Amino acid sequence: MKIVSRLSTSADGYVSTPDGWPSQLADPAFASGSSHGIVEFLEGKEAALMGATTFAPALGAPRWPWPGLDVFVLGSGRPEGTPDEVVIDHDPTALLERVRATNRGGDVHLVGGPKTIATFHTLGALDELQLVILPILLGAGLRLTDHLDPATQLTFTHSRPLTGGSVEIIYEV
Template identity: 45%
Template structure:
């Protein structure tokens, strides 16, 4: 089991604009679940993990985005009553990691986000791959991929590829 991200980031480092809308949604021809290599990425995953700021907006979506995948939620609050069945929650990244390992699956876990959850799993050494889709956008402001004052982390480039819309996927190892 590897914990991996696959997240869109503007050229100026933001995963979401000032309004909280994911940067990737500003791409003209973006199709959720289809663009930027997402089908290939998610095919290797059988679970997702996210924080409450990512989880709650999905509850109002017309269709649950993670159907067929085990969902793990990093949150100190209980799972909302209107959440789909089978959502597993823990208040710490280490507690959630133990629950993920206990399920006994070899499939990877897609760390959906957001940045606080990515940082929480990185801090405990559990984030193994950071797959960034560098978007040809300048947002000017918004939610950065990392918080100010984060410690230096050296990454090893594993692969890269360009998409027709000018976006570039960069896949890095953290624990190499």
């Protein structure tokens, strides 16, 4: 089992827009239907591990964003409307143990913002970081690096161009 995070970032390094939305939502190519490789990325994933801030909007979405995946949420409460099979725990170590205990051999998508990714990275639970560099400049927002230890070592694996001028870069952590 590998735990893999995939984030989109503007060319100037912001993973969210100034108003808090994921950066890919500001990319015209994404708005016109480009998946930026997420469909291929999700193949072989068996679970999604995320923070409560990422999870909450899914409860009001017209369709469940993680069909067929086990969902684990780092959070202090169970929001109304949460499906019964979603596991929620306030302790990242305990939640990670539950992810590992139920794993059937597939990889885990670590979904979320910089704070969630840093939390699981600190626990040694980030094996791969995938970045989609978008051809946009946001000028402000949330940066991935504000929460990650600058001593984090990344090993380049590969890159590829994506539709609309984005570039996917994959690193082992």
